Amino acid sequence: MRFNNTLIGLMTALLGLYVFVTGYRMPGLAHLQFGPGFFPCLIGIGLMGTGVGLVIERWLSGAPKGIWFEIDSRLRSSQAQTGVLLMLGGIVFYIMVSEEAGFLLTGAVVLWGNLWWFWRRPLAAIFVSLLTVVLIQISFGSLMKVPLPMGWLEPIQGVFSWK
Numbered sequence: 001m002r003f004n005n006t007l008i009g010l011m012t013a014l015l016g017l018y019v020f021v022t023g024y025r026m027p028g029l030a031h032l033q034f035g036p037g038f039f040p041c042l043i044g045i046g047l048m049g050t051g052v053g054l055v056i057e058r059w060l061s062g063a064p065k066g067i068w069f070e071i072d073s074r075l076r077s078s079q080a081q082t083g084v085l086l087m088l089g090g091i092v093f094y095i096m097v098s099e100e101a102g103f104l105l106t107g108a109v110v111l112w113g114n115l116w117w118f119w120r121r122p123l124a125a126i127f128v129s130l131l132t133v134v135l136i137q138i139s140f141g142s143l144m145k146v147p148l149p150m151g152w153l154e155p156i157q158g159v160f161s162w163k
Helices: 005-024 038-060 078-101 103-119 122-143 151-160
Strands: none
Touching: 005 038, 078 103, 078 151, 103 122, 103 151
8 A cells, every 4th residue: 555645744744743732731840941741742843844844745746646545456355455454353352352361372372363374384473473472571571661461371470571
């Protein structure tokens, strides 16, 4: 799928405006000249500038003012559409199940399903998905101190930490 730079620029500028307004509305701190909204405002300004730059670049390039987006012919096949639905379904499945079953199990199932579908090598997909979720768990849980839900594996939680 190809998007016109004008459409991408407008969406980026609108996102930047949203980020800027959200950052600007954050309450300031009494003892500082800038508050927690300072960096979001800078990011919003950067996004707005990038979006406007994309729109201007598209207009100045002299490219034909065609359609806003075009669906590639390869995405019209049933196999490609099944892959897209599998990825979106994996996200919904993770959101619904991860708190109960935990990140390790849910993430491994979702990753395995996607790898199997796109690689067509189920055994390699099992190995890569298990290794990936364990490395993510160790990275987030031990290095960054961001706990991921353990779910059913909570009794053996210490196995997946590295200190």
